[in-house]
Amino acid sequence: MTKSPSRTPRRLATTAAVAGLAAFGLIAPSTASATGIDGYGASVQHAAVSSLAADAHVSAAEATAQLRAQQAATDTVHAVTGALGQRAAGGYLDAKGTPTVNVLDAAAADQARAAGAVAKVVRHSSAQLADAQGALQALPAVTHTAIGLDEQANRIVVTVSDAAKGPALDRLLAAARGFGERVAVEHVTGAMHTAIYNGEAITGGGTRCSVGFNTNKGGQNYIVDAGHCTRAVSQWNVGPSQGASFPGNDYGLIRNSNSTGPGEVSLYNGSTQRISSAATATVGERICKSGSTTRLTCGSVTRTNVTVNYSEGSVSQLIQTSASVNPGDSGGCLFDGSKGLGITSGMGGGSSYFQPVGEALSAYGVSLN
Known part of the structure; x- marks a missing residue:
């Protein structure tokens, strides 16, 4: 999986997430209109x-209508x-954006439908799947x-x-087979790795990463970024690393000493x-995600x-998506409109992976700018 530092070559500081470099671009407030989302x-x-x-x-027009309804649909999934x-075994948005909830019995299905969701009766409970994944x-x-x-x-995928x-791979595959229908195995090409390349964006010690989210605490600006970036570099062009949780998690903190920190994502245009x-x-x-290598790319959440x-x-506990990510995007941001979702961690096998941003904000006690 490649962790991609986001590149924002030209401007460091003032864009979104952070300090320095524009690695991760956040967005400016949108203006509501008859055609806007x-x-x-x-x-x-547009993207x-x-x-x-x-x-x-x-x-x-159909895509616009689906995106307009997405917030209400995700709210329905979480509420139901x-x-x-x-009695529920997770939920998701189907290909048309319809809120869908996995349920274990007919009564739960009726309750889900009454609340506005499509009900899908499944075989495996969340606890059963969690047990398989944990093992x-x-x-x-x-x-x-x-x-x-x-x-x-309704399964775990290896x-x-x-x-x-x-x-060790042989043992893993044998164990996966032992869980029957609860676990599936998929084979992909391309190594999974983190990657910090030399270049622009936030830099330090010959390393480049992208800016994640601009935050603050007690009047001081900080950048929440990828932990594999802040673990590797103690001093960036925008300020010093203040923390790193990697591996296990993939979030870190940089004290933004040299630039402003608007709460916006650079879109590279x-x-x-x-x-x-x-x-x-x-x-x-x-x-969508913003990073200094691939800039603005969009897709969907495929697994959590x-x-x-x-x-x-x-x-662990990463978000998997279909949005394009490449080396140099590490630390950049994943978002849905004005909602921040994650920090670019890595890539591999045609997927991209993100650290949930909420966990990082809570760990460091910082707030979004």
Whole structure:
């Protein structure tokens, strides 16, 4: 998985997330209009609509309507799964953006439908899937593999890169087979790794990463970034690293001593997107990410609670998406309109992985600018 420092070569400081470099661009407040999507700046709306229209083979108008309804749909998923408790086995947005909840019995299905969600009766409970995932993750970690929850298929998926080798892999695959239908194995090409390249964006010690989210605490600006970046570099061009949680997690903190820290994401076209809140990612949610290498790219959340086994160590509870990420994007931001969702951690096998931003904000006691 490549952790991608985001590049914002030209301007360090003043863009969004942070200090220095524009690694992660946040957004400027959007203006509501008859054709606008609440919370989306014009550039992000264009990119998100184009991405969804291409992926789902729908018109721009249909894609716009789906994105307009997305916030209410994700709210429904979280409200219904919360109300059902153990009778629900997760929820997601389907290809058309419809809130869908996995349930274990007919009564729960009726309750979900009454609350506005599509109910899907499934075989495996959240506890059963968690037990399987926990058992697999308790085995010796196999570099270039990932283990995550596929709520749409009601199973755990073990993703194996063609770079994964050795006896430990054989034990992992044997254990996966032992869980029957609860666990599926998928094979992908391309190693999973973190990557910090020389270059622009926030720099230090010959290393480049992208800016994550501009935050503050007690009147001081900080940048919440990828932990693999702040662990590797003690002094950036924007200020010193103040913390790093990696592996295990992938978040870190940089004291922003040399630049302003507007709460906006750089979109690499002269515009920005305002980030006004942090939220939890939902499977099926359409998202965008900003980074200094691939700049603004969009896609959807494909899995949550994913453990990725980098060569530097394992990171758990990551968000998996289809948005394009490459080396140099590490630390950059994942967002849905004005909602911040995650920090770019890495990539591999055609997927990108993000540390949930809410956990980082809570760990350091900082607030979004």
